[in-house]
Amino acid sequence: MNVTLSDPLYLAKGSCRTVFKHPSHNDLCIKVNHNPRKDRNITEIVFYHFHRRHALDFIAQYKGTVATNMGKGVVTEIVKDHDGKVSKSLEEYIEANLLSIEQGFAYIKALQEKVLKCGVLLHDDGIQNILMRKATDGRLTPVLVDGFGPRDMSFKSLSRMVLSPLARKKSKQVIQGMLRRTEKMRAGVLESIQTGQIPTF
Ligand SMILES: Nc1ncnc2c1ncn2[C@@H]1O[C@H](COP(=O)(O)OP(=O)(O)OP(=O)(O)O)[C@@H](O)[C@H]1O
């Protein structure tokens, strides 16, 4: 075991993985699996290896794997804004009313263009997986931290990743799902304005 992870390093948690700051590299995080039914790390490693020669600037940069006290961890850059703060997700921006639904659509479509150009396979339409990297001039760039690559290690999922026409077809459906999820947030935003509970950050 090379790295010990503990509570003070905690960054965030999803349904499958807990994310920790790397104890010795400020700009990196380590993702470990906590869901015994789904190993999201293995599918992601396979994805990163398959695309290792492609410059995918819309996906968090992969730095390899590391053995930890919580099992094998995937190491990636932490997506950060120009001021060093961890970037917020598209979902959080819309929830906080800092971006409109229409602006959300535009960012998802910009992402779609890059995804289809590179023939990258997506499998998860959750917009919490899109972090919005903010530059000094305030410009936002969407970066995926999860939801790419094969859903599982089945032959069908792996074929979809390797055969780019299949990857494009599936990714188009996933992007449609992201747009639908964003549209559904319209009701939530209206409700928070009406009740005066607009979250801020
Ligand atoms: N590279 C990163 N930089 C900054 N924050 C990150 C990064 N990767 C993950 N996170 C944060 O950690 C959360 C959980 O990570 P991730 O989405 O990889 O876990 P998961 O369990 O696979 O998620 P899901 O519930 O979507 O399946 C993300 O929603 C995000 O807030």
Ligand SMILES: [Mg+2]
């Ligand atoms: Mg996620």
